Amino acid sequence: MPPAPALAAALGTALLVLLLASESAHTVMLRAREAAQFLRPRQRRAYQVFEEAKQGHLERECIEELCSQEEAREVFENDPETDYFYPRYLDCVSRHGPPHSKSPAFAACVQNLPDQCSPNPCNKEGTQVCQDLMGNFYCQCRAGWGGRLCDRDVNECSQQNGGCNQICLNKPGSFHCACYSGYALTVDSRTCQDVDECADGRACGEAHCSNLPGSYACLCDEGYAFSPQEKTCQDVDECAEGRCEQACVNSPGGYTCHCDGRGGLKLSPDMNTCEDILPCVPFNVAKSVKSLYLGRMFSGTPVIRLRFKRLQPTRWEAARSPPRSWHIHGSPLPSPGFGSAWTPTTAGPASGAGEGVPGCLPARVGLGPMGPVCHLMILMLALRLLAEFDFRTFDPEGVLFFAGGHQDSAWIVLGLRAGRLELQLRYGGVGRVTSSGPVINHGTWQTISVEELDRNLVIKVNKDAVMKIAVAGDLFQLDRGLYHLNLTVGGIPFKEKDLVQPINPRLDGCMRSWNWLSGEDTTIQETVKANSKMQCFSVTERGSFYPGTGFAFYSLDYTRTSAAVGTEAAWEIEVVAWIRPATDTGVLLALVGGDRVVALSVALVDYHSTKKLKKQLVVLAVEGVTLALMEIKVCDGQEHRVAVSVQKGEATLEVDGTRGQSEVSAAGLQESLAVLERHLQGSVLTFVGGLPDVPVTSAPVTAFYRGCMTLEVNQQTLDLDEAAYKHSDITSHSCPPVEQASP
């Protein structure tokens, strides 16, 4: 027991200790959390007082002296603490010696025993305070920590995502909320809100910025793509992406595909692939097998050559009885009468040029190659010239036939000039020209005859004599006992400049029911029957027919120099085209420079190239640039008037009186017109109905025109027979009608 004075001195304190001890005993029974709440600063001070008192008691009872368990019980005044203390106390004794040895290590060993918070058993990081209890301790955890030793992290994210709006990140002792990319935490540290990246004007550079939940987009106009490095909108090179089936031209913000127009292809509705150009208006192109078409040879050479022979120079009014037998090439003819045989030619059997026409052998006359010509030798009994046939044309000028020997002997040429018949003749070295009768190029059939009668040539139209010309001489030429007569149809056997009065021999006309020198003529009929190109359309109308296989071209001058205009050469291109198209794609007219550059083109096209829309249009373009366009009902079978006027400062396109819309800016127009003017100062050819072999990208359309067309250029109607070149399939002055739908 402690000495009395010490007890008395400590009495006040001890009383307090007792009071607090009972309070403390109650405390130990509280649950940990409540205990933590219980420990208010005031109580803690009281507890410390109690602890100090207990230390003093322990010092006296168990450190200065060896204490029994009973004495230790008095120090602690409770069993749990005593039971905790005493075995450990004995352990200190055995390790450091008894109290009287005054070992400091012993004192320290014992002094630490009652305080279970020394050394601190709690996890330091997670513990707010360690609370010593009776033989026990309590680790009061910091928020975010749990477990007896406050060494276990509370995973706040496991419950309702820690209250986080998007991402909850657990970490030892705490957690925090985070957001997905493009979102930012708001001030509550829980909620995520979209970041408006566009608020920063530089986010997309020159592109349009569009804010999106969680992100943003930099938008460029169609045909452009955003480049994140430069923050600019850059043209998409669609050609590099292989969008077009055939040719491709890239342009800023767009591209155009081109198809082989000359090969009969156009863009299909997807604007990338190609498809066949098919007629949308059917034309009645039926041919009449019993007709002979005179306009087939653009060279102007005859389509038929006949050679007649007879034994005696019998005058037409004299002989009436035929010779008893004929011997040609040593072979007797089966019977006296009319007969025929194909002459051999020096060129030998047909090889290509004959186009496989039976009986038509290739021949060469004059300049350039000729197509198949029926070179027929006919033995005849006729005694005089008689040529009779039905004829139909819209052509004002050309040659119907030639009859005679050769250029320097006697001959006659029946032609057409300004729509009237014209007879040129040469007898005895003297040439004459006679023209008379009605205008006959009105497209209807009429019967024409030329007959030798009483040393006169009588020409009749529909049985009415329109000319009667006295002639002195014989058209037949004597050669080795036989009298010969050459007859050529649709052309002359020499150059047109050697005519009495030059004439353009090309005649778009049709013959039928012909009768040459009173002979039955089945051979020519057979030949024509076998070759549809020698036949005429059954029905024709005025105009020129472009079958979609070729073009014609002219050398026209569009510049004019006059004093009124001044020193600067003016130029003007006025084109009026009356068209009745069969297809929706094709070149009407184009100016092509010597370098195969398409300086200007007027064409039908079935799509809007920039809007990529299928639409039937007429386009006016300079090189590849469309200046103006206008819609046209191309497949209605009606005739439409397309008018183009281009001159310094302006370019207009009109369809059926309605002006088309401009497709370029004022500056762009001036630029294009300057380009065109440079072309016109060089050499350009005027192509009609198609383009030569130019790159498919050199004009909006490269396809051949198909259908009827009549063209007027700078107030002059273009006569295709006057062209520098014309594809033979184009008929210069006739056009088949639109086929009537069958009922």
Ligand SMILES: [Ca+2]
């Ligand atoms: Ca945590």
Ligand SMILES: [Ca+2]
């Ligand atoms: Ca955003």
Ligand SMILES: [Ca+2]
């Ligand atoms: Ca492009």
Ligand SMILES: [Ca+2]
């Ligand atoms: Ca003509």
